Amino acid sequence: MALDLTVRGLSWGPRPDRRIIEDISFDVPAGTTTAIVGANGAGKSTLLRSIYRHNRPLSGQVQVGGRDIWRLSAREVSRLVAAVLQEGAPDFSFTLREVVAMGRIPHRNGQPRAGADEAVIDRVLAEFGLTDMADRTFGSLSGGEKQRVLLARAMVQEPQLIVLDEPTNHLDIRHQLEIMALLGRIRATVLITLHDLELAAAVADQVLVMRGGRVCALGPPGETLTPATIRTAFDVAATITEAATGRPRFSFDLIS
Incomplete structure (x- = not known):
């Protein structure tokens, strides 16, 4: 079940005396996708x-489904929020299945994986087209395959x-399309940062534009x-x- 995200005065x-973000407020309705865009350092x-x-x-609050995440334990939050980051994954000496199975840790309370855990893992591997690759080592995968595994x-x-920080960064066009297609099937509220404005316009219900640590625009992509x-x-x-697909296309020039 997807839950809404509420950010107030963050x-x-x-x-x-050295604030990088300042007084940020916005809402992400349950089950929708919000893309965050802005220049490097925004x-x-x-x-x-x-x-x-x-x-x-x-200062400020972050609430998921009306619950302040800083009033919950880290384990409770990890059952509500998942993150896929852009820093780059280490070359785990684990199999693909073992890496994916790490996502069940917040639900296990220190106990061995149960049948219900294995059922979730099997379902997600199938949905992401990873079943036949499950015994490969994570380090042997391509960049696009690794990103699919982390997702x-x-x-x-x-x-x-689910929070995603530049999930298509450093991927070729085919793997970008694969990742975005997978995101379209996710049954969760999505918050994603993107550099590509055309991609943001294509996938987001709303776009949050940042400059200098503040929000400078928020609303539907066309607005x-x-x-x-x-x-x-x-x-x-x-x-x-407007392209033939009906989606916007952007071209840019330096300001003289």
Whole structure:
């Protein structure tokens, strides 16, 4: 079951006088996808770290399904929220199945995996087209395959909210399309950072645009990804045209 995300007055920095994000508020309705876009250094990844309970906010609240994540235990939050990060996965000396199975740890309370855990793992492996590869070592996989495995590990957690930081980064076009197709089948609320504005417009119900650690626009893609907003957020001039698919296409020029 997907749950809504509510963020109110969120600020974080390494110390109170050096805040990287400031006074951020937004809602992600249950079962929808929100894409976060902005220039490098805008605060996108920092925002995500507070939402998946890595950075404790200096001020503000993060609620999933009306529950403040900082009033819950780490185990309770890991049953609600899963994260797939862009830092790059280590080359685990585990099989693909073993890596995916790690997603069941929050549900096991220190006990060995039970039949119900194995059923969830088998289902997700099948949904992600990984069953026939389950005995391969994680280190032998391609970049796109590794990203599919990490996404599958997150889904084995059975989260109500999944947070993804640039999941298509460093992937070729085919693997980008595969990852985005998998995201379209996820039965959870999705919060995702993306550099590609066309991808954001294609997959998101709403887009949150950041600049300088603050929100500068929020709403449906057609209302937020405008030339004026793009100029403000990225310091470039944008031209937007409609492709044959009905989706917007963006071209950019430096501002002289």
